[in-house]
Amino acid sequence: MRVLIVDDEPLARTRLAALLGECEEVSVAGSVADGEAALAAIGELQPDLLLLDINMPGLDGTALATRLAAQARPLVVFCTAYENHALAAFEVGAVDYLLKPVRLERLREALQRVRQRLHAAPAEPVGYLHGRLRGEQVRIALTEVVCLLAEEKYVVVRHAGGELLIEESLRQLEEAYPTQLVRLHRNCLVPAPRLLGLKNLPDGRVLARLAGTDFSPEVSRRNLPAVRKRLRSG
Known part of the structure; x- marks a missing residue:
């Protein structure tokens, strides 16, 4: 599973990358600091999953997830310090909602949910x-x-x-x-x-x-x- 980390805090991106390194069958496709950069990276890197912060300058996480909701991939797991965005997150199709600081076991649970969703959804054939x-x-x-x-x-x-x-x-x-x-x-x-x-x-x-x-x-x-x-x- 290819994961793109999207967070405006460098330390948060570094920590998530380290946690992903402890997870099986996962690779970090890239790491960016805002929603616009994420859109560009999605086109180039074709990740399966976004680990996505919500509060970011410019195009925030909720707006980005809304734009991606009609696509089969990438799926979205929100990583945020705030509990009050959970309902909005699931309304835009997020697979899971992780509170910072993200714990390794909780991240593994979210990744397992993502795998199940990916396996259940037929992938669009590559042309x-x-x-x-x-x-x-x-x-x-x-x-x-x-x-x-x-x-x-x-x-x-x-x-x-x-x-x-x-x-x-x-x-x-x-x-x-x-x-x-x-x-x-x-x-x-x-x-x-x-x-x-x-x-x-x-x-x-x-x-x-x-x-x-x-x-x-x-x-x-x-x-x-x-x-x-x-x-x-x-």
């Missing part, structure tokens, strides 16, 4: 795109894709390791992976987990903020309502 690179057939998982751009007769796949040309059209890809890809423009699709938010420019254009890249493709007026709806629903 793969196929193309040729220097004469060899290669495939790229959708989880590694940053964006898909239509250029003349081909689609350019931008991914963590570079670029790949494929022959499928954006429409074909959109129909094949309707829940995994989001259309930003007639010439651009992005994997849903990469979509972090929107940036409004003074000239009226709207750009998409994507996890794992500085590239910000434009969102067309036609697709903007659907993109905003997707962001609100997580």
Whole structure:
């Protein structure tokens, strides 16, 4: 199980990482200090679980969990010093609610609940795109894709390791992976987990903020309502 720690207190992150080191079949995928950084890390690291603080600057834990509630993964376990947020935490689908300082045995109980939830829920199949690179057939998982751009007769796949040309059209890809890809423009699709938010420019254009890249493709007026709806629903 891959765990992402999200807490604005460095000592709390360090302690949780140490406790996770005492737990079986668990690895720390990463550690970040706020909700916005967590969204970016989720797109890149694909964790199974967030150990999530509630009171954080900017995007707090409850707001982040609300955005993630529609996704099968990652699941959320809240880690907080306050008891009064428990009801709200479970209303947004948290698996468990741990009070700080977190005890090892209590953490193990929460991790066992997470394992049961993960095993009970069917995982969305990983999609793969196929193309040729220097004469060899290669495939790229959708989880590694940053964006898909239509250029003349081909689609350019931008991914963590570079670029790949494929022959499928954006429409074909959109129909094949309707829940995994989001259309930003007639010439651009992005994997849903990469979509972090929107940036409004003074000239009226709207750009998409994507996890794992500085590239910000434009969102067309036609697709903007659907993109905003997707962001609100997580």
